[in-house]
Each structure stands twice: as C-alpha cells, then as structure tokens.
Amino acid sequence: MPLTNPWLAGPTPEGVLSREVLEERILNLLSTQNLAVVATVNRDGSPSATPVRYYSLGFEIFYTSWDASVKSRNLRRDPRVSAGIVVPYVGLASSRGAQLFGTARTLAPGDAVEYWEAFRWQSDYAERGRSVDEPPTDPLTVITPSRILYTDHWLRRTGHAPRQTWRPLPDQR
Template sequence: MPLTNTWLAGPTPDGELDREHLEERILNLLSSQNMAVIATVDPNGAPAATPVRYSSLGFEIFYTSWNDSPKSRNLRRDPRVSAGIFAPLVGQASSRGAQLFGTARTLERDDPEAEGYWEAFRWQCDHVERGRSLDEPPTDPLTIITPDRILYTEHWLRRSGYKPRQTWLRP
C-alpha cells in the first residue's frame, strides 16, 4: 500500500522551532478555532472537563460563564486550569492542537480590566442564535485563562525536521 505522507514514517525529528515561529503557529490556532475543553479541579480533587466557546486575545483565551456554574465555583476555589484546543482531525498529517496550562480569573462585567476583553469577545453570534437583542450585551462575567505553558502539537512540522510537540513558556 502506498504511503500518502511518507514524512510521517520513520523516526520523529527533534528540531525545536524558534520562539517567533512557535508563537505564530499557536496564535494562528487560537484565533482560527472557537471551542476548548476547560479542565478544573472539583471539590473532591477530581478533574472536571467542560466544553466552552471561547475568544482569544494574544495567548489568553476567555469565555462567559455564570458565577454559580460548577466550573466557576471550581475556579474560585482553585484557579489552576488546563484547556485543550484542537483543529478538526482528518489524519496524522492534520493533527494540530494545544494544551494550555495556567490560571484563570473571573472579571465582572463592570470591572475596568474587563473592557479590553469585552471588545475582543464575539458575543453577538451567541445573542443572534438565542434571539437576544444586540443592543443588550451579556451581563455574565468573563473568565480569562492566562497560560504559563502551552504544549503545541502539529505533525506537519515533521516535514521540516521539527518535532511535532513544541513547548511554549510564558516569558
């Protein structure tokens, strides 16, 4: 049987992308997707994973959630969080995603620090879907995830001699 992507066979390359190119690829992924799975720690210490629709600003991702949701309660108790974001997978050649590890903070609608995030948040599409007026922005708080580390995976990097998993650390 012929191999469609011969570069996937054989040993995995060990090249490291330079920071500038790694950051460009991560930012492309974050801005071209809109779904993440957020993992928090529940009261018993067990992981709790929840899908959310997010927006991004730089390397941070953020979403709205009412204050009494399980994920919001979990983050108030323990702000450590992980988020998984991935592009649609067709096969190994298209494998592309990121795991963000960091902390979360929640900003109420009237918090001055939230203003820049609200400008970048794509809430209008959600309002249209739910038949809500575009003249009335959401009142729920925003939860912002600030990563300390991002594990980026892209198997296409193998074609150029780079390992498919690269690590980004916040400066």
C-alpha cells in the first residue's frame, strides 16, 4: 500500500522554528479557530475542563463567562489555567493545535475596552434577540499564556519537530 505522507515515517525531526515563524504560526492558529477547552482547578485539586468560544488579541485569548460558573469560581480561587485549541483532525498529517498554559483574569466591561473591540459580540446579541446598539455588560476572562506548546505535524516535512514551545519575552509579560 502506498504511503500518502512518507515524511511521517521514520524518526521525528528535531529542528526548532525561528521565533518569528513560530509566533506567526501560533497567531494564525489563534485567529482562525474559535473553540478552546479551558481547564481550571477545582477546590479539591481535580481538573475541570469546559469548552468556550474565544477571541484572540495577540497571544491572549478571552471569552465571556458568568461569574457564578464553575470555571469563574475556580479562577477566582486559583488563576492557573490551561487551554487547548485544535484544528479538526483527519489524520496525523493534519494534527495541529496549541496548549496555552498561564493565568486568567476576569475584567469588568469598563476595564476590558480593548478586548471588547476585538470581540464580535453583535452576532451573539442578534441570535439572542438582544439589541446590537447596547454594548455588553458581561465580564471578560482573559488568559495570558506564560507558555504555549504548538503542535503541527506538517512541520516534519521541513525537518522541524512537530511540537514547538513558545514563551513570552520579558517585555511581553
């Protein structure tokens, strides 16, 4: 049987992408997807994972959430968070996604102006029969990554490792 993607066979390459190329790939992923699974820490230390629709601004992702939700309560107690973002998977060659590790903070609407400008809330409001003339009053939760593990098996074609790690520069924190 012929191999569809022969570059997937053999040892995994170890090449490291330049920072510029890795950042471009991560930003492309964050901008072209909109579903993340956000994992928080329950009071007893167990994980709680919840799918959310997110938007991005730079390397941060953000979403709305009720203050009474489990994830919001967990983040008030412990801001450590992980978020997984994946592209629909049809085989190893298409395996692409990112895991964001960092902290989350919830902002009141008045403190989140720059984020609300990047949040396409009007479609939600129209779908729910709410006026698109009245801006949101919901809090926004912003995840700021301290590390991103980017996965893209297509990188193997060019001799690069399929998993690459990004960390912010000191001035990006």
